[in-house]
Amino acid sequence: MDFDFSAILLALTVVFGVVWGLDRLFFYKKRAARFAASGEEYRDPAPVDWARSLFPVIFVVLLLRSFVAEPFRIPSGSMMPTLDVGDFILVNKFAYGLRLPAFNNKVLSVGEPKRGDVIVFRFPGYICQDQNGNTVRSGDVTCADPQAPVPSQNWIKRIIGLPGDTIEVHNSQIVINGKPVVDTELGPFQGNPSRPEDNYLLYNNGTVWSEQLGSVTHQIARIPSLQTPSIPNPSVPSVVPPNCYIVMGDDRENSQDSRWWGCMPEQNLVGKAFVIWLSWKGLHTGGVDFHRIGTVIR
Known part of the structure; x- marks a missing residue:
């Protein structure tokens, strides 16, 4: 597995949380007032609706995977x-x-x-020596490239x-x-x-x-x-x-x-x-x- 699922969950939690939070702080009241004045049923914009729905779910999953x-x-x-x-x-x-x-x-x-x-x-990667003689961890098993990134x-x-x-x-x-x-x-x-x-x-x-x-x-x-x-x-x-x-x-x-x-x-x-x-x-x-x-x- 070469990607970090926890990092993806964390990034999604932050993005959805920021979108939902900023909307409630700066845009929600004005938008709700416009809908009330026009007599229409209130609805959130699609991105805000997705963020509001998914944030608590992903946040709970993140907590369970990270700490339980x-x-x-x-x-x-x-x-x-x-x-x-x-x-x-x-x-x-x-x-x-x-x-x-x-x-x-x-x-x-x-x-x-x-x-x-x-x-x-x-x-952690393979133990190699770089061009300066320093011990480093490399993703290259042969150590031909001591600076090769270690796979996640x-x-x-x-x-x-x-x-x-x-x-x-x-x-x-x-x-x-x-x-x-x-x-x-x-x-x-x-x-x-x-x-x-x-x-x-x-x-x-x-x-x-x-x-x-x-x-x-x-x-x-x-x-x-x-x-x-x-x-x-x-x-x-x-x-x-x-x-x-x-x-x-x-x-x-x-x-x-x-x-x-x-x-x-x-x-x-x-x-x-x-x-x-x-x-x-x-x-x-x-x-x-x-x-x-x-x-x-x-």
Whole structure:
């Protein structure tokens, strides 16, 4: 998703509010008097009528999406098996604090992210060096253009490392503060070969594991034959910087995450994913998956 729907809602709220407000302050009384004098039934001009009707609706939607819960659709398999392509989820917008819509500046802190949380965040961009040797965030994965704008996209991953943690990752084996993360192989991945995201794991002999992150027990997928970047690496130090988080997808060898582009800044947080409210597998590959509806995300 390359546009910011919250920014669009905010802009529409401001435009409709200004049109309606200015009309009531400067034009309404004179117009009402003209209609009364002529004996005609009063009516607002079309732009004012639209603004008056739509402003409260859009304003309420903006408040709900900005401060209560926002819906998202999962577009890729990077969080399988926890979240599947076509899952529609709700994200708690006040789990980590209230933020201004569109600008995302925190105005009230009500909690901190925990290890194991599944979070939605604004993609921060790839860590690159500019022509002066300064570290910058770029939208170009190759860093050939360090000034390339970072696309406005919402991503979803799981928090692995908290600020101050010492993290090591080698072939998806995670060590946090000197202690290996406990995981147990459950067996081979089972899926529908007709779905590309399932077929990728099936073709590469993917396996499913149970993993313990803090108080959260969840499942991950692995493909032992594929290699992924280790931590630390040139973009990711072993110690997580302040106000930053190491995040990874649950489909460990099929997720572009902190191993590639560094830590996720706290200011980019959007909210905590908490429930699947609909799951659509595709018209010819399962349709609605009723078993996933209402699933609490852990």
